[in-house]
Amino acid sequence: MKSFLQGRSWLLFSFATFLILPHSAFAAENAKLLDLTSHWVGYVSIFLFVVAYALVIVEEEIHMRKSKPVMVAAGVIWGLIALIYAQQPDSEYHHTAGLMIRHNLEEYGELLLFLLAAMTYINTMGERGVFNSLRAWLINRGFSLRSIFWITGLFAFFISPVADNLTTALLMATVVMAVGGTNIKFVSVACINIVVAANAGGAFSPFGDITTLMVWQKGVVEFQEFFKLFIPSVVNWFIPAFLMSLAIKNGQPQANSDAAELKEGAFVVIGLFLVTITMAVCAHNFLHLPPVIGMMTGLGLLKLYGYTLK
Numbered sequence: 001m002k003s004f005l006q007g008r009s010w011l012l013f014s015f016a017t018f019l020i021l022p023h024s025a026f027a028a029e030n031a032k033l034l035d036l037t038s039h040w041v042g043y044v045s046i047f048l049f050v051v052a053y054a055l056v057i058v059e060e061e062i063h064m065r066k067s068k069p070v071m072v073a074a075g076v077i078w079g080l081i082a083l084i085y086a087q088q089p090d091s092e093y094h095h096t097a098g099l100m101i102r103h104n105l106e107e108y109g110e111l112l113l114f115l116l117a118a119m120t121y122i123n124t125m126g127e128r129g130v131f132n133s134l135r136a137w138l139i140n141r142g143f144s145l146r147s148i149f150w151i152t153g154l155f156a157f158f159i160s161p162v163a164d165n166l167t168t169a170l171l172m173a174t175v176v177m178a179v180g181g182t183n184i185k186f187v188s189v190a191c192i193n194i195v196v197a198a199n200a201g202g203a204f205s206p207f208g209d210i211t212t213l214m215v216w217q218k219g220v221v222e223f224q225e226f227f228k229l230f231i232p233s234v235v236n237w238f239i240p241a242f243l244m245s246l247a248i249k250n251g252q253p254q255a256n257s258d259a260a261e262l263k264e265g266a267f268v269v270i271g272l273f274l275v276t277i278t279m280a281v282c283a284h285n286f287l288h289l290p291p292v293i294g295m296m297t298g299l300g301l302l303k304l305y306g307y308t309l310k
Contacts, residue, residue, distance in 0.1 A: 032092045034085065041080045048073045110217055110292045111210075114280075117295035118207065121273045121302060122167050128269055132260035135175050146250045148179050149190050153241050156197040157233075161205030162277070165198035172198070189244050200237035204229040206291075207277065216284075217291055223281050265309050272302055 036042045052073035056066040082097035125131065134155075143151060152172045160168040172194040180187040202208020204226050206216035215221050276298025283294035 032090075032096055034088070034093065034096075036081070036084065039084065041084050044080060045077045048077055107214075107218070110290050111214060114213065114217070114292045114295050115210070117276065117292075117299040118164070120299055121269070121276065122163055124269050124302065124306075125266070125273070128263045128266035129260055130262065130266050130270065131171050133262050133266075135171065135178070136260040138175050139178050144250050145180070145183070145186050146245060146248050148176060149186070149193060149245055149248050150241070152176055152190060153193045153197040153237065156194045157201035157237055160198040160201040161208045162273075164207070165202040165209055168201075169195050169198040186248055189247055193241050193244050196240050197237045200233045203236075204233045223285055265305065268305060269302065272298065272305060276301070 036045075052069045055062070055064065055069040059066050078097060078101060085093045085096050088094070138148070138151065138155075152175050156168050156172045159171070173191050176187055176190040176194065180190065199209070203212065206212050206223060206226055212226065216223065216226070276295060279294030279298055280291040281294070283289040284291040
């Protein structure tokens with residue numbers, strides 16, 4: 001439930017971000033554009049953008065979800081832009097703002113449905129005990145603290161390209177907190193390592209982060225081109241990890257009897273998730289269809305399998 005609520009907040013935030021950035025809509029066909037970079041509305045839009053994202057940055061301090069200020073700023077910015085276009089004597093400008101917003105909504109719709117399918121698979125694997133089993137296995141293997149540091153970082157690096165980096169970081173962080181217990185120094189350093197690894201690993205895959213997903217769906221970067229970032233991603237994780245590992249003593253964690261059991265169908269769900277990702281990639285690369293088609297088809301397969309389980 002917690003991951004679902006966090007995902008919902010990120011979907012609202014990404015929706016508002018799509019709307020607050022008019023430049024992404026400039027590719028809309030039949031849209032006659034004005035250069036507003038030196039217009040007063042351009043400066044006001046920048047000011048509103050900065051204020052909205054300043055509130056996003058201090059979210060933890062003011063306890064207001066990041067989606068709220070960004071959605072308000074997006075509405076005001078688009079309203080001001082539409083007002084300028086509506087005041088133009090040439091009627092061809094009057095519908096430009098609407099065309100650009102609809103173009104943005106089309107792109108966001110693809111992103112929303114893609115993430116809906118991916119999040120459903122992640123939540124289903126969590127419900128089937130996949131992540132709990134992985135956590136219990138890591139805890140009960142008797143690794144040293146330094147080994148746990150490197151293993152959780154390595155897992156975060158390679159899980160985040162398939163799952164999203166937020167889910168990966170939360171999963172691995174529960175492992176180090178369970179292992180570290182009251183060892184605050186180890187928990188802090190290991191969690192920082194996990195966040196760095198999850199973000200670095202998510203950079204060489206379209207599925208690792210909402211940003212890479214948008215770039216891939218937009219067609220700016222092809223699927224196979226992401227893997228050129230693998231070596232830079234490894235470097236970006238390994239160097240900070242090596243420096244942080246020097247601060248960890250090679251001791252043994254406290255004994256833990258944590259146990260978890262895979263529920264029926266867990267491996268089938270994992271297999272369906274891999275098939276779904278394959279369909280999304282093939283739909284985009286070979287059939288020239290939006291990747292969301294493959295993801296939604298895979299979501300349908302998951303629902304059919306869920307029906308057989310019931």
